[in-house]
Amino acid sequence: MSEEEQVVIHGLVCPRPLAHDETVVLGHGSGGRMTFDLITKTFYPPFSNPTLLRGDDAAVVERPEEGKLAVSTDAHIVAPLFFPGGDIGRLSVAGTVNDLVCMGAQPLWLTASFILEEGLPLYVLQAALESMKSTAEEAGVQIIAGDTKVAERGKADGIFISTTGVGRIPPGRDVHGANAKVGDVVLVSGTLGDHGLAVLAARGELGFEAQIRSDVAPLHGLVEAIFAVSTDIHVLRDPTRGGLATTLNEIARQSGVCIEIEETMIPVDPSVEAACEMLGFDPLYVANEGKLVVIVGAGDADVVEAAMRDHPYGTGTKRIGVVCEAPERRVLMKTGIGGTRVVDVLSGELLPRIC
Amino acid sequence: MSEEEQVVIHGLVCPRPLAHDETVVLGHGSGGRMTFDLITKTFYPPFSNPTLLRGDDAAVVERPEEGKLAVSTDAHIVAPLFFPGGDIGRLSVAGTVNDLVCMGAQPLWLTASFILEEGLPLYVLQAALESMKSTAEEAGVQIIAGDTKVAERGKADGIFISTTGVGRIPPGRDVHGANAKVGDVVLVSGTLGDHGLAVLAARGELGFEAQIRSDVAPLHGLVEAIFAVSTDIHVLRDPTRGGLATTLNEIARQSGVCIEIEETMIPVDPSVEAACEMLGFDPLYVANEGKLVVIVGAGDADVVEAAMRDHPYGTGTKRIGVVCEAPERRVLMKTGIGGTRVVDVLSGELLPRIC
Numbered sequence: 001m002s003e004e005e006q007v008v009i010h011g012l013v014c015p016r017p018l019a020h021d022e023t024v025v026l027g028h029g030s031g032g033r034m035t036f037d038l039i040t041k042t043f044y045p046p047f048s049n050p051t052l053l054r055g056d057d058a059a060v061v062e063r064p065e066e067g068k069l070a071v072s073t074d075a076h077i078v079a080p081l082f083f084p085g086g087d088i089g090r091l092s093v094a095g096t097v098n099d100l101v102c103m104g105a106q107p108l109w110l111t112a113s114f115i116l117e118e119g120l121p122l123y124v125l126q127a128a129l130e131s132m133k134s135t136a137e138e139a140g141v142q143i144i145a146g147d148t149k150v151a152e153r154g155k156a157d158g159i160f161i162s163t164t165g166v167g168r169i170p171p172g173r174d175v176h177g178a179n180a181k182v183g184d185v186v187l188v189s190g191t192l193g194d195h196g197l198a199v200l201a202a203r204g205e206l207g208f209e210a211q212i213r214s215d216v217a218p219l220h221g222l223v224e225a226i227f228a229v230s231t232d233i234h235v236l237r238d239p240t241r242g243g244l245a246t247t248l249n250e251i252a253r254q255s256g257v258c259i260e261i262e263e264t265m266i267p268v269d270p271s272v273e274a275a276c277e278m279l280g281f282d283p284l285y286v287a288n289e290g291k292l293v294v295i296v297g298a299g300d301a302d303v304v305e306a307a308m309r310d311h312p313y314g315t316g317t318k319r320i321g322v323v324c325e326a327p328e329r330r331v332l333m334k335t336g337i338g339g340t341r342v343v344d345v346l347s348g349e350l351l352p353r354i355c
Numbered sequence: 356m357s358e359e360e361q362v363v364i365h366g367l368v369c370p371r372p373l374a375h376d377e378t379v380v381l382g383h384g385s386g387g388r389m390t391f392d393l394i395t396k397t398f399y400p401p402f403s404n405p406t407l408l409r410g411d412d413a414a415v416v417e418r419p420e421e422g423k424l425a426v427s428t429d430a431h432i433v434a435p436l437f438f439p440g441g442d443i444g445r446l447s448v449a450g451t452v453n454d455l456v457c458m459g460a461q462p463l464w465l466t467a468s469f470i471l472e473e474g475l476p477l478y479v480l481q482a483a484l485e486s487m488k489s490t491a492e493e494a495g496v497q498i499i500a501g502d503t504k505v506a507e508r509g510k511a512d513g514i515f516i517s518t519t520g521v522g523r524i525p526p527g528r529d530v531h532g533a534n535a536k537v538g539d540v541v542l543v544s545g546t547l548g549d550h551g552l553a554v555l556a557a558r559g560e561l562g563f564e565a566q567i568r569s570d571v572a573p574l575h576g577l578v579e580a581i582f583a584v585s586t587d588i589h590v591l592r593d594p595t596r597g598g599l600a601t602t603l604n605e606i607a608r609q610s611g612v613c614i615e616i617e618e619t620m621i622p623v624d625p626s627v628e629a630a631c632e633m634l635g636f637d638p639l640y641v642a643n644e645g646k647l648v649v650i651v652g653a654g655d656a657d658v659v660e661a662a663m664r665d666h667p668y669g670t671g672t673k674r675i676g677v678v679c680e681a682p683e684r685r686v687l688m689k690t691g692i693g694g695t696r697v698v699d700v701l702s703g704e705l706l707p708r709i710c
Contacts, residue, residue, distance in 0.1 A: 031596025031642070032701025055609065056531050057454035057592065058427035060524065063418055072413035073466035073519055075504045099412035111428035113517040115470070147517075149430045155512040162468040162502075162517035164428060169415065176411050237412065241386025254410065287386070346387025 010124050010158050011080025011087070011202055024120040029150030042126060043146060046133035051144045059144035061109060064168040070105035072096055073164040081128060081158050083202035085194070085213030089131030091289060092161035094218045095240070097139045101223040102236040102292075104175045105167030110136065111145040112163050117156040128159055139218035141165065173227065177254035179234040184323040185301035186259060187294040189222060189308055190215070190316030191269040192244055193276065193286035206279065212271050217290030222311045229307045232297035239293055242346045245284040247293055248331045249345045260332045261321030261343070285346045295323060365479050365513050366435025366442070366557055379475040384505030397481060398501060401488035406499040414499035416464060419523040425460035427451055428519040436483060436513050438557035440549070440568030441644070444486030447516035449573040449644060450595070452494045456578040457591040457647075459530045460522030465491065466500040467518050472511040483514055494573035496520065528582065532609035534589040539678040540656035541614060542649040544577060544663055545570070545671030546624040547599055548631065548641035561634065567626050572645035577666045584662045587652035594648055597701045600639040602648055603686045604700045615687045616676030616698070640701045650678065 007014055027034040044053065051059045076092040093110065100107045112132065116125065136143055198214035200206055219238065226233060235255070239247040244266075252259045268276075268283045276283050290313060296304045301319065308314035331343040362369050382389040399408065406414045431447040448465065455462045467487065471480065491498055553569035555561055574593065581588060590610070594602040599621075607614045623631075623638045631638050645668060651659045656674065663669035686698040 027702075029596075030701055031598075032601055032640075034702065035596070036700065054531065054533075055605070057457040058425040058460065058520070058522070060458060060531075061424050061426060063422065063424050067418065069416050069418050069521075070413040071416060071464060071466060071500055071521065073468045073500050073517075074502045075468035075470050075515075075517065077470060077504050077506055102412040103415060105413060109426060111426060111519050113428045113430035113519075115430050115432060115515055115517075145426055145428050145519075147429045149432050151432055151512060151515075154509060155434075156515075157506060157510040160430075160470055160506075160511075160515065162428075162430060162470075162519075164466050164468075164500075164517075164519035165413070166424075166426065166521065167413070176409065176415075178409075241384075241390070243386075246387055250410075285387075345391065346385055347382075347389065 009121060011082035012124055012127060022122040024116045024118055024122065024125065024150055026118055026150050026152065029148065038148065042122065043129065046129045047143045049142050051142065061144060064108065067171055068169045070100050070103045070167045070169055072099035073162065074099060075160065075162045077157065077160050078199060079157060080202050081124065083199050083214055085198050086216035087128060087131050088159055088161055089128035090135045090216050092163045093132050093135040093139060094216050094289060096163040096165040097141060097218040097220055098238040100165045100167040101220050102238055103169060104173035104236065105169045107139055107141040107165055107167045107220055109144045109166045110141050110163050112143055112161055113147040115156050115160040116148060116150050117158050118150055118153040120158055125159065135218060139220050172231065175233050175236050177235060177237065177251050180251050180255035180257050180295045180323045181234060182257060182323055182325045183298050184234055184295045185298050185319060186261065186321040186323065187296065187305055187308065188244065188267065188318055188320050189292040189314040191267045191272065192288060192291065193272045193283035194269060195289040196286035197272050197275050206275055210271055210275050212275065215288055215290035217313050219290065219292050219313060222292055222308065222313045225307045225311045226294060226304055229303045230296060230300040232300040233294065234297065235295035237293045239288050239291055241287050243285040243287060244293065245331065245343045246345045251295065252331050253329045256328050258324040258327050258330045258332060259321060260324050260334065262334045263336050265318050265320045267316050267318045284343060364476060366437035367479055367482060377477040379471045379473055379477065379480065379505055381473055381505050381507065384503065393503065397477065398484065401484045402498045404497050404499065406497065416499060419463065422526055423524045425455050425458045425522040425524055427454035428517065429454060430515065430517045432512065432515050433554060434512060435557050436479065438554050438569055440553055441571035442483060442486050443514055443516055444483035445490045445571050446644060447518045448487050448490035448494060449571050451518040451520040452496060452573040452575055453593040455520045455522040456575050457593055458524060459528035459591065460524045462494055462496040462520055462522045462575055464499045464521045465496050465518050467498055467516055468502040470511050470515040471503060471505050472513050473505055473508040475513055480514060490573060494575050527586065530588050530591050532590060532592065532606050535606050535610035535612050535650045535678045536589055537612060537678055537680045538653050539589055539650045540653050540674060541616065541676040541678065542651065542660055542663065543599065543622065543673055543675050544647040544669040546622045546627065547643055547646065548627045548638035549624060550644040551641035552627045552630050561630055565626055565630050567630065570643055570645035572668050574645065574647050574668060577647055577663065577668045580662045580666045581649060581659055584658045585651060585655040587655045588649065589652065590650035592648045594643050594646055596642050598640040598642060599648065600686065600698045601700045606650065607686050608684045611683050613679040613682050613685050613687060614676060615679050615689065618688050618690045620673050620675045622671050622673045639698060
């Protein structure tokens with residue numbers, strides 16, 4: 001197809017003329033027939049399951065037979081809606097799944113509430129929903145309840161999706177941010193900064209061409225692979241907004257410890273590194289959407305590292321540091337030239353915002 | 356205070372000059388220090404509870420000891436953010452609480468995800484959060500998880516709040532839209548259309564002065580009062596977007612029955628009725644946020660009606676109709692002059708949108 005026959009809408013490359021020219025209108029949010037049509041024709045086909053199709057005010061599900069419940073929520077906004085490696089649909093499912101699995105939970109159910117901007121082409125919505133569907137299938141979760149509102153043109157930005165997840169924490173698992181212990185090993189599942197740079201590149205804001213793909217992915221399988229080989233997992237965290245630096249600072253603060261990482265061990269993709277260097281960004285502060293930080297007792301570090309490397313989303317796992325006693329609530333980095341510097345949290349806005 | 360000393364921002368009347376001139380900036384959504392400050396200074400004080408304060412990726416809660424779980428989600432958008440009788444904060448809590456109680460559930464936990472527009476005055480956010488707090492306290496639910504994103508100026512509309520609720524359905528309760536039975540009685544807990552007209556009035560879109568207050572309220576207490584006197588409750592539903600007409604049509608469709616209502620029994624506040632007449636609106640299609648439709652076995656209708664009238668949110672309860680066999684999936688209304696007409700669902704957009 002020649003370039004003249006394509007248009008890019010919300011980051012989605014489409015043939016021109018558009019096959020489907022229907023758009024979201026205010027009536028789709030009225031609660032009447034148009035809302036019913038939108039729900040039954042556009043939302044039910046990808047998300048079809050008996051609980052959702054019942055169409056009541058709330059979904060009714062059986063209580064899990066054992067374990068505690070984990071509950072997490074996230075609002076998802078991104079421009080463009082579609083970018084190399086992902087889109088807002090995949091992001092909205094993976095983001096909440098990852099928050100659940102970072103508490104050791106097995107995701108069970110998701111809810112999704114949508115705010116659509118008047119004028120949004122319906123095929124853009126459909127493409128996002130299809131992506132939610134396939135990501136939910138990958139993660140083994142059901143979308144059991146939803147809601148849609150329509151905002152006037154210029155009062156929203158295409159599609160906003162808030163997802164909430166409920167999961168079950170099997171007995172015996174106890175991972176949380178305050179659980180890092182002196183002597184623990186810090187692992188990260190792969191290269192840092194891919195998501196943030198991919199979104200910037202998709203916006204044309206890098207000022208040069210770059211083949212960078214977002215890492216957005218649900219990490220339930222990687223987490224289960226870890227629990228399959230170790231009962232000594234202390235902290236799991238996905239380094240999203242604010243990047244690895246912010247995530248490690250949160251853990252250091254919650255656990256009252258120092259985390260010491262080694263600059264030479266931090267995995268960064270060469271294209272991301274080059275782009276960051278040209279733009280003056282630090283990949284430690286750039287968002288990831290498919291990476292996992294694992295803090296594990298030293299005795300299990302080797303088996304956990306090996307299990308992670310065996311999983312498709314963990315092939316690039318690196319051992320990047322250790323948990324120390326002091327200075328408390330700090331993250332330090334041994335630099336490549338032998339020095340040590342404090343790695344602080346992001347203050348203000350580092351990048352043109354990507355979420 | 357004279358009018359010159361006041362400003363109205365997002366529907367909130369404030370003294371001028373503004374005491375707090377801090378606004379939401381993009382950095383508040385970066386995930387770094389500014390996000391941390393916003394969360395700890397603005398969100399934690401009203402919502403403080405041990406589960407939320409733990410600050411992990413997901414909240415961890417104990418599984419209820421018995422009963423099924425109900426899960427519901429709603430996106431809340433309204434302009435202005437503050438209106439007579441309510442605001443987006445009260446709306447966001449009551450809306451989701453009411454979806455849970457309409458399944459017979461006792462609300463346990465809420466999550467809240469916020470999309471804030473760059474430039475929003477922080478005191479407007481604080482006022483909305485205080486309102487969420489007091490409504491959550493009224494409803495006896497804890498807000499256990501949250502998330503905040505910031506959209507660029509002009510890419511959102513002040514504050515959007517998506518709430519998700521989890522509740523416990525005590526054993527023995529079975530209310531759902533497909534459960535209306537021929538011979539059942541239809542009750543409604545009070546006047547219709549108050550919320551929709553109050554929001555329109557607050558926008559100055561009525562073209563005349565009107566003292567109409569929104570009915571937005573959490574209905575957990577009203578529902579528990581009903582279950583306290585009857586085990587023969589078949590359907591509960593809150594007639595929000597699309598109004599009573601749309602809600603009854605949904606029930607008629609789900610249950611495969613006809614619902615016949617009497618025009619003279621439909622409760623409408625005189626100011627709402629006058630405003631609707633002048634504007635050509637039908638209060639049957641206007642949104643409510645604190646009303647309940649109850650479909651109950653005929654034998655229990657009297658005790659349920661009495662129990663509803665005894666509750667502060669049900670003093671205006673009326674018996675408005677009955678469930679019949681045919682024509683299936685239809686709502687009919689006996690008019691004041693002795694005729695019968697079909698009451699259809701809302702098609703398209705009746706009103707200037709209010710949500």
